[in-house]
Amino acid sequence: MYETLALYIDGEFLSGDGRDTEEVTNPATLEVLGRLPHARKADLDRALAAANRAFESWRKSSPMLRSEILRKAAQLSRDRAQEIGRNMTMDQGKPLAESVGEVMSCADHADWHAEECRRIYGRVIPPRSPEVRQMVLREPIGVCAAFTPWNFPYNQAIRKICAAIGAGCTIILKGPEDAPSAVMAIARIFHDAGLPPGVLNIVWGVPSEISDYLIRSPIVRKVSFTGSVPVGKQLAALAGAHMKRVTMELGGHSPVLVFDDADVDRAAKQLARFKVRNAGQVCVSPTRFYVHEKIYDQFLSSFIDTLKSIKVGDGLEPDTQMGPLAHARRVPTMEKFVDNARSLGGKVVLGGERLGEKGHFFSPTVVTDLPEDSMLMTEEPFGPIAPVVRFNDTDDVIRRANSLPFGLSSYVFTNSLQTATKVSNGIEAGMVNINHFGSALPETPFGGIKDSGIGSEGGMETFDGYLVTKFVTHI
Numbered sequence: 001m002y003e004t005l006a007l008y009i010d011g012e013f014l015s016g017d018g019r020d021t022e023e024v025t026n027p028a029t030l031e032v033l034g035r036l037p038h039a040r041k042a043d044l045d046r047a048l049a050a051a052n053r054a055f056e057s058w059r060k061s062s063p064m065l066r067s068e069i070l071r072k073a074a075q076l077s078r079d080r081a082q083e084i085g086r087n088m089t090m091d092q093g094k095p096l097a098e099s100v101g102e103v104m105s106c107a108d109h110a111d112w113h114a115e116e117c118r119r120i121y122g123r124v125i126p127p128r129s130p131e132v133r134q135m136v137l138r139e140p141i142g143v144c145a146a147f148t149p150w151n152f153p154y155n156q157a158i159r160k161i162c163a164a165i166g167a168g169c170t171i172i173l174k175g176p177e178d179a180p181s182a183v184m185a186i187a188r189i190f191h192d193a194g195l196p197p198g199v200l201n202i203v204w205g206v207p208s209e210i211s212d213y214l215i216r217s218p219i220v221r222k223v224s225f226t227g228s229v230p231v232g233k234q235l236a237a238l239a240g241a242h243m244k245r246v247t248m249e250l251g252g253h254s255p256v257l258v259f260d261d262a263d264v265d266r267a268a269k270q271l272a273r274f275k276v277r278n279a280g281q282v283c284v285s286p287t288r289f290y291v292h293e294k295i296y297d298q299f300l301s302s303f304i305d306t307l308k309s310i311k312v313g314d315g316l317e318p319d320t321q322m323g324p325l326a327h328a329r330r331v332p333t334m335e336k337f338v339d340n341a342r343s344l345g346g347k348v349v350l351g352g353e354r355l356g357e358k359g360h361f362f363s364p365t366v367v368t369d370l371p372e373d374s375m376l377m378t379e380e381p382f383g384p385i386a387p388v389v390r391f392n393d394t395d396d397v398i399r400r401a402n403s404l405p406f407g408l409s410s411y412v413f414t415n416s417l418q419t420a421t422k423v424s425n426g427i428e429a430g431m432v433n434i435n436h437f438g439s440a441l442p443e444t445p446f447g448g449i450k451d452s453g454i455g456s457e458g459g460m461e462t463f464d465g466y467l468v469t470k471f472v473t474h475i
């Protein structure tokens with residue numbers, strides 16, 4: 001049984017009533033899983049009114065109550081992880097172990113927000129005269145509109161929801177129409193955890209129509225989006241025109257720097273497995289591989305051997321290590337990246353093609369000897385394709401790593417403390433991982449710079465985007 005799909009507005013699950021619907025399909029089997037109702041304008045108005053009304057009481061709620069509800073949501077996520085994971089694999093495609101792992105890690109996100117929301121402190125500023133008091137208060141910003149994508153449907157939604165409601169805000173969230181079960185499950189979890197009606201509202205529909213309507217509404221005070229750079233810029237521009245706060249978690253093109261003093265086999269094996277995680281549809285996926293010329297052949301051979309051993313298939317099969325791409329449109333996109341590299345002299349040394357007749361499968365792919373201005377080296381492939389090129393100078397590779405307008409994550413493999421320090425100081429990225437993959441934990445900030453976004457989620461920064469500062473002075 002797949003998830004029952006509905007809107008969730010003012011504490012009610014709504015569907016039918018002549019609303020438009022869209023088909024949700026399984027990317028591995030193309031089976032139709034269900035029909036998702038679209039919000040009408042009246043539904044959006046109802047969600048706005050509910051979020052606005054609920055804000056009046058939720059903003060005054062005790063942080064202890066918010067914490068208790070977030071803790072319950074964490075526990076329910078753990079209790080339901082198998083079922084939620086199975087549905088997520090069916091509509092998104094990733095292997096079951098990855099789906100269940102995503103839900104379990106999100107339980108930790110909810111727990112961590114439950115802790116931190118009890119510690120949203122202001123401060124007292126020493127006055128110039130003894131009879132004056134000066135205080136800085138941090139208050140919830142108001143009603144938030146959030147838009148989350150399909151690649152980590154549970155994670156990206158719950159991070160925004162926990163930060164908003166932990167801060168005392170209310171939220172209307174539009175989840176990914178093509179992989180909606182995870183966000184539906186989150187709505188049920190918060191409903192069952194006792195979140196008051198209107199604090200969380202879930203809507204679906206045509207993404208551009210919904211975002212346009214919600215961002216323009218004077219009720220909405222904050223916009224949070226995870227997705228591609230072009231859409232993020234469009235939504236940030238609209239939010240800016242209406243003077244609304246934004247958090248933008250956008251695309252990346254993470255450089256990987258493997259130095260000649262690294263543990264080469266370990267780096268190659270770990271990078272290969274990390275590259276195919278979620279079929280490469282990860283904003284922090286290792287994307288451009290710069291490998292020192294002295295260890296280039298050794299790295300490439302070990303990297304390719306590990307990728308060859310990856311079992312690609314339906315995510316519900318127990319031995320699958322990489323599932324299909326999430327949509328039909330992603331397969332021709334992968335082909336375009338590979339064709340462009342080939343046309344510029346690149347060598348496809350592994351994969352490079354669609355797999356099988358049915359489902360949106362694409363093989364793990366490695367391309368070498370391609371120019372720095374090829375599509376693969378400059379645009380986010382968002383799939384299981386790795387371009388690998390050589391370098392021989394540290395300053396030069398840092399310059400090449402910083403040459404794109406993105407700045408999300410980056411990966412460095414070296415056993416030299418001096419090199420690690422030089423690269424982490426020089427690299428323009430929101431996250432630098434040295435000799436391991438350590439981002440996206442609840443307690444650490446996750447976010448990009450340059451075109452990759454504005455603001456951070458997680459870490460002690462998580463509530464910053466959801467709070468306003470008020471200065472109070474009295475005598």
Ligand code: NAD
Pocket residue numbers: 147148149150151175176177207208209211212226227228229231235249250251252282283380381382
């Ligand atoms: P896309 O830009 O069309 O959509 C990305 C997400 O944004 C989807 O969930 C979509 O529903 C939503 N969206 C699109 N237009 C919107 C609008 N006007 N208002 C509100 N939401 C809107 O891209 P896609 O084909 O779905 O995915 C491919 C690209 O998206 C990738 O190349 C990658 O760069 C990016 N992406 C990034 C992330 C991330 O985690 N940063 C996640 C998913 C996709």
